[in-house]
Amino acid sequence: MSDLDFFGHVIDGEETPSVDGGTFEVWNPWTQAVWATAAEGGPEDAARAVASSRRAFDEGPWPRMGRAERAAAIHRLADLMEERADDLAALDTRNMAKPFAQAQHDVARSAWNFRFFADHQRDHCGEVYPMDSGHHSYSEYGPAGVVAAISPWNFPLMMASWKVAPAIAWGNTCIIKPSEDTPASVTLMGRLATEAGLPPGVINVLNGHGDPAGSALVADDRVDRVTFTGSSVTGKRVMASAAAHLAPVSLELGGKGANIVFEDADLGNAVRWTVEAIFRNSGQVCLAGSRLYVASGIYDEFMALFVAAAEALPIGDPFDPGTRFSSLASKKHFDKVSTYVDGVGLDGGKILTGGVDEDGRWLVRPTIVTDLPLTAPAYCEEIFGPVCVVNRFESEDEVVGLANDTRYGLNAMLFTENLSRAHRVASRLRAGTVWVNCFFIRDLRTPFGGVGDSGVGREGGNFSREFFTEPKAIVMQIER
């Protein structure tokens, strides 16, 4: 077996199988074939991983290291990720049919996550509060301890790096459990951490299913922080389990993003981003613009352009350089998305283009749906696939009401050339991020997270610092 067809746990700087020798199959959804196996973590493996990270935190050099030295070690890991960028991208492509160019983009952003937080922790060390009382007060942000990080399969490397990077940059040690659907790239990242010289236990990788591997990790009372990205249903379980030992949680959950195109939008720009927002990564994006609202006055013109652009997307083998859209990440997910698409007709909706592929692939073509009642599951629930449900609107008030009428609140988009309207509507939308005339653009200093069923807490820049540290106030008497 080579190191690219078996993905073990990486614990204490070494790759190891599970204690009981258990494994699971790793699939390529495009070829519909098994191409590797991975270690099936159980409670004993989770306990081993936590013990290792605990030791590394309580006794090891990492939390005690100078900030510059820690930053240098993290930059070394980012260097190695960039050197192995095509290998990492190929693992994500093979593992979930992400078009290779998109996987390369994700790897670059993953390495950048490490670089950003390595530097951020050097520049954002604390605040000084001058006091009129003859005292001097300042804050200190010390590491919180052992972090359990759990990530999903849609951006396998990027979502993991988004958690691991701030956790370790702030001096914590971390166990990352990737999704059972996509163990490959995160395991390689764990191997690279060892190669970069990070002390054993600073980044441990635990492979396996949500239950028992993930649940054992979250329930372990030696864990000080839990950062989770995944579905809202699992997020609630994770929060309840972490609450039993009072570990703070950061939850980045599902979404049902509203995308509003006003009459005065630049149509070319709006169509370009609307396609990107719902069909990138074959629609498997928490931030997807899955509810589209188009102003009545431009509805026919916009929809003609949108349908044509969706139909022009090159679909195929994710390794083909021209491919921009491919199959869904697994058979299980294909079945889930297909059920929603099959329900459209039954609920009285119309499929303008797309639908489930008939050739036996786990593929749902870029799908655009109209005429669905606002109570239909495909309209209300997160499909997490390439299905865009469209409605027209007459007024700003009406569309803000429609956009906010959801349990989710991760993100929204709006397209308008009217500056006042852009600010006014952005402010009224109930969402963690609002994009105006664009999508998916992100500055790592800004807050990221959702309201309602889309999550708890924010990460990014100082928001990550607050979560991954124990802020402390120090008060000194100056005058006696």
Ligand code: NAD
């Ligand atoms: P999921 O909830 O099924 O799984 C996510 C992770 O949790 C996996 O690693 C899984 O093994 C683990 N897990 C499952 N049960 C667990 C348990 N009881 N205890 C601990 N861990 C457990 O989600 P998924 O299908 O992998 O990902 C898709 C979901 O993720 C979508 O809802 C999507 O919107 C969401 N997502 C959100 C964001 C965001 O930033 N808000 C980003 C990407 C994906």
